[in-house]
Amino acid sequence: MDRDLEIFIGDSRVPTNQFARQVIISTITGLLKPLRNVDTNEKIQITIGSLNG
Secondary structure, eight states, X not given: OOOOOOEEETTEEEOOOHHHHHHHHHHHHHXXXXXXXXXXXXXXXXXXXXXXX
């Protein structure tokens, strides 16, 4: 499956090359596949925020 990847820090988009995109996508989908009731063919959204606000 072809996938796209967008990374933002704040409001700024972080540019990635094809290799970086593939590594990140493969890593995330690989971590999610073993989880129950997870369909990695769906859109995946991850948000990482600061615990300190």
